[in-house]
């Protein structure tokens with residue numbers, strides 16, 4: 001119905017959508033005229049569905065008088081009338097909320113059960129009594145920590161504390177909280193949230209501030225967890241509680257808010273909030289990131305503890321002290337002078353507390369042999385290029401002198417890389433042979449190399465001796481470098497030769513390789529590589545031919 005009539009009765013439709021509590025509509029308007037209009041809209045919109053509204057009540061008799069006043073039961077509120085509204089009491093004559101404190105029976109023994117039962121009767125949906133209720137919560141937590149049984153009488157100190165608290169509870173009835181927040185639809189408004197933590201509890205309080213008044217909107221308190229948590233962490237929990245409550249207020253409040261300010265008396269929390277969440281350990285990072293995502297536009301600043309109203313709620317106060325606590329009900333006096341806090345220069349603060357430490361761990365294992373490294377490559381060129389960049393990195397680390405003018409690598413660097421790889425492979429596979437040759441042990445004959453008369457050249461590479469020393473062939477062809485068949489380098493060399501010779505057959509690949517390399521028992525390796533070459537397999541494939549039937 002509210003949806004259907006939005007065009008004809010926008011005010012009435014809005015009230016039906018947002019201000020109905022079961023079968024009661026509770027509406028507040030800026031002026032008498034607006035209230036009369038709202039009443040007229042509401043009557044019309046419900047009449048269209050055949051519903052008649054009655055039992056009107058208002059704190060201004062003018063709203064009920066006039067043409068639309070139809071029912072005998074309509075009345076203005078009496079001076080002394082008190083209306084129970086959602087757990088609170090509302091006095092229409094003065095437009096104030098107050099609390100009912102339930103009648104407390106005389107108790108002979110104080111037990112955990114009795115305390116819990118009486119604490120549960122303090123109904124405080126808005127959190128205005130947070131400083132009082134937090135005292136009761138702390139007392140209960142203390143009893144749990146002591147391991148008290150439900151019906152076990154409490155010790156003398158606790159009994160005295162509770163009886164004193166209980167006696168003073170009646171003072172809460174004198175608390176008067178104005179319903180009207182002192183703002184109309186035109187005034188500029190700000191939300192100020194405060195958070196604080198003590199060792200035993202953390203709390204938050206939110207104020208709506210207009211040009212000439214500030215009012216406590218809502219508050220919340222929680223006791224600190226039983227496991228010990230550091231005070232900075234509790235302060236951060238308080239800030240998170242503030243962000244969550246502020247988000248709730250923003251969703252529910254039907255007003256345009258000019259700006260949001262959040263205050264905490266912990267410099268560490270501010271430092272945590274000013275760095276990216278990933279800087280901190282998990283506990284802090286999670287909460288910092290939640291606060292930022294809940295309140296992306298809020299300004300966080302530092303407030304002195306004596307000006308922090310949330311401090312009242314985190315420490316708690318006795319019921320008789322609450323009514324007179326101006327800091328709690330109005331916030332610090334400087335909230336009203338909107339310029340004084342905006343110009344405060346915040347000192348730049350930093351902290352190392354809870355910073356995430358990145359640990360780099362280097363492990364060297366026996367598996368890091370040259371062969372294991374080589375198997376990570378499937379292309380010879382790529383291997384050469386990667387190995388060429390390694391000394392560059394090393395030189396850059398070692399000194400600032402080695403400056404490379406270009407990122408392109410040179411032929412000289414590639415040659416050096418090839419020599420280094422070859423030497424490493426030879427040392428890995430022919431350690432014993434190289435050692436003997438180095439020592440000049442002519443009598444040592446290795447079974448693998450005996451036929452090739454190996455020797456070490458001036459670059460300490462193992463080459464084939466052979467009988468071509470006096471030939472006119474180039475040096476590398478007369479004395480090719482020895483590479484074992486089992487090395488991954490041999491496979492890469494064969495693969496490369498096969499590609500360079502445009503997928504040449506075994507003989508072509510063999511003769512191409514011999515110009516520089518002598519791979520021991522290369523034949524089988526070459527055949528194996530060519531056999532597994534996808535391109536060759538595809539082009540050498542034979543088509544299926546249809547089997548012809550015999551001629552008639």
Ligand SMILES: [Zn+2]
Pocket residue numbers: 498503504530533534535536537
């Ligand atoms: Zn091929």
